[in-house]
Amino acid sequence: MERFDAIIIGSGQAGNPLAKRLTREGKRVAIVESVYIGGTCVNYGCTPTKTLVGLAKNIVQARKASDYGIILNNDVPDYKLINQRKNEVVSYYREGLENRLIEDPNITVYHGKGKFSGYKEVSVQQADLSFKLITADWVFINTGARPRIPDIDGLQSVNFLTSETILDLEYLPEHLIIAGGGYVALEFAQIFRRMGSQVTIIEKSARLLPKEDEDVGLEITRILEVEGVQIVMDASIKRVGASTDGRIAVEILSTQQSYTLKGTDLLVATGRTPNTEDLDLLKTGIMVDGKGFIPVNDYLETTELGIYALGDVKGGPAFTHVSYHDYIVLAENLLDKKISSIHNRIIPYCVFIDPELGRIGLTEKEAVEMGLDFSVAKMNTSSIARAVEIGETSGFIKAIIDNKTKKILGVAVICPNGGELMSLLEVAMMGGLTYEQLRDTMFAHPTYAEAINNLFHPAHIKPKAKL
Numbered sequence: 001m002e003r004f005d006a007i008i009i010g011s012g013q014a015g016n017p018l019a020k021r022l023t024r025e026g027k028r029v030a031i032v033e034s035v036y037i038g039g040t041c042v043n044y045g046c047t048p049t050k051t052l053v054g055l056a057k058n059i060v061q062a063r064k065a066s067d068y069g070i071i072l073n074n075d076v077p078d079y080k081l082i083n084q085r086k087n088e089v090v091s092y093y094r095e096g097l098e099n100r101l102i103e104d105p106n107i108t109v110y111h112g113k114g115k116f117s118g119y120k121e122v123s124v125q126q127a128d129l130s131f132k133l134i135t136a137d138w139v140f141i142n143t144g145a146r147p148r149i150p151d152i153d154g155l156q157s158v159n160f161l162t163s164e165t166i167l168d169l170e171y172l173p174e175h176l177i178i179a180g181g182g183y184v185a186l187e188f189a190q191i192f193r194r195m196g197s198q199v200t201i202i203e204k205s206a207r208l209l210p211k212e213d214e215d216v217g218l219e220i221t222r223i224l225e226v227e228g229v230q231i232v233m234d235a236s237i238k239r240v241g242a243s244t245d246g247r248i249a250v251e252i253l254s255t256q257q258s259y260t261l262k263g264t265d266l267l268v269a270t271g272r273t274p275n276t277e278d279l280d281l282l283k284t285g286i287m288v289d290g291k292g293f294i295p296v297n298d299y300l301e302t303t304e305l306g307i308y309a310l311g312d313v314k315g316g317p318a319f320t321h322v323s324y325h326d327y328i329v330l331a332e333n334l335l336d337k338k339i340s341s342i343h344n345r346i347i348p349y350c351v352f353i354d355p356e357l358g359r360i361g362l363t364e365k366e367a368v369e370m371g372l373d374f375s376v377a378k379m380n381t382s383s384i385a386r387a388v389e390i391g392e393t394s395g396f397i398k399a400i401i402d403n404k405t406k407k408i409l410g411v412a413v414i415c416p417n418g419g420e421l422m423s424l425l426e427v428a429m430m431g432g433l434t435y436e437q438l439r440d441t442m443f444a445h446p447t448y449a450e451a452i453n454n455l456f457h458p459a460h461i462k463p464k465a466k467l
């Protein structure tokens, strides 16, 4: 059995930087990866989808140019070229990462599925079906998650797509039905609608993004509907089957009404399930929770000393930056002799539809539920000079302000570059700036950032009565 200082199972968003950091400290590291170096983010997640978001935006802009005399002789994109560009970007990142790992003499990459064969012992099934046994003082589980396939009658009888297989399509779906109305669904819905597909979202909740404030969910619904995405909410899928005309028939029960919708393709985007069942965790004593996630404490320690879980496999929030931050926490604790924890991390996130939703901190609903004394500053994107000049005015910016401290408690930004504007306010929150300081800060004109001056103008602030 070969001994390392650390074994990382899964080449995810925490494991790769952790490996590099460990070798800088003189440690010998084994990375075990069953599919592609770079994990979900690089291969099936952020990188390909945000490339497609960018390409879909280019298409919209090209069509818009016809308003100003640039006449296209064809507004249907060549999907093969789109795929090619997406694959190039994915390869660029995957290969870059792979090379950086392989070049490091203290990192050994094992391509194969890893599972525990004992406490801190990992067995890797290699391409020739032989097993390699390795052991280390530290074992990091960074195996992520995969699309969750719901138990819907007839689903397995059709050729449905997931967020992974949809990336391999070599044609543009004529009518894409999407089961689920979360992050994956919204981003793909707009991408394919902009490319020319008819798109229908079927979401079981009464509105999109139910954890967000109602005005946020409604505005996102409106934005997508204006582009022609059909959205069916409060709907459950009763059955799925192949229709005689070669289409996929989806039987829906929505607000007591039952009907069948037919599409050419079905994307299942109903959440994610952790990659834990193949790990043989019982060999270590680790028990998963009811949904298969690995429970960890605030220091990312599992119940077994020296075995840690990072990223999505520990139960989210499932974002690349959260996984990357898990690496920071572990590196500080294990290598820098600091005490760092994931407790009370304020987690920013974005939904990359266009315009973007950028979010951080408390929602208005949460502030009410917590009985806080707060005000809401809210301003439409159509009041931002830059947005008017660019011609993209959907959305709004909203901030929750603590009435006593005048500091920002939370932000929702739906506007072009909404993620960047949210990040600016995130930094203001970190620095404890008051809304008055932000209102009076000089920002360059005409940037989106300048909207912050106006947002915190008294005309846009409404105090909320404490419950």
Ligand SMILES: Cc1cc2nc3c(=O)[nH]c(=O)nc-3n(C[C@H](O)[C@H](O)[C@H](O)COP(=O)(O)OP(=O)(O)OC[C@H]3O[C@@H](n4cnc5c(N)ncnc54)[C@H](O)[C@@H]3O)c2cc1C
Residues within 6 Å of the ligand: 009, 010, 011, 012, 013, 014, 015, 032, 033, 034, 035, 036, 037, 038, 039, 040, 041, 042, 044, 045, 046, 049, 050, 112, 113, 114, 115, 142, 143, 144, 145, 163, 184, 275, 278, 279, 310, 311, 312, 313, 317, 318, 319, 320, 321, 323, 352
């Ligand atoms: C379509 C889509 C779009 C997304 N867009 C964004 C976005 O814009 N921004 C954002 O922040 N997040 C986004 N996410 C979420 C983000 O991709 C994940 O949160 C992130 O990749 C999680 O990283 P991780 O470190 O948990 O591991 P992952 O990146 O999931 O990697 C885990 C790795 O472990 C490997 N593995 C699993 N089991 C084993 C085993 N037994 N042995 C060896 N290897 C194994 C897997 O093959 C995989 O390579 C998106 C997700 C999807 C699906």
Ligand SMILES: NC(=O)c1ccc[n+]([C@@H]2O[C@H](COP(=O)([O-])OP(=O)(O)OC[C@H]3O[C@@H](n4cnc5c(N)ncnc54)[C@H](O)[C@@H]3O)[C@@H](O)[C@H]2O)c1
Residues within 6 Å of the ligand: 150, 179, 180, 181, 182, 183, 184, 185, 187, 202, 203, 204, 205, 209, 235, 236, 237, 269, 270, 271, 272, 316, 317, 318, 319, 349, 350, 351, 352
């Ligand atoms: N921009 C980003 O950062 C980004 C993008 C994509 C994914 N992600 C991450 O990946 C995670 C998974 O994304 P996701 O969209 O698959 O999951 P999700 O949990 O965000 O959304 C799933 C949606 O499907 C609905 N649903 C569940 N079962 C259903 C059914 N049978 N019929 C109809 N609707 C059903 C749920 O009510 C929910 O709204 C996200 O939560 C997010 O953390 C992030």
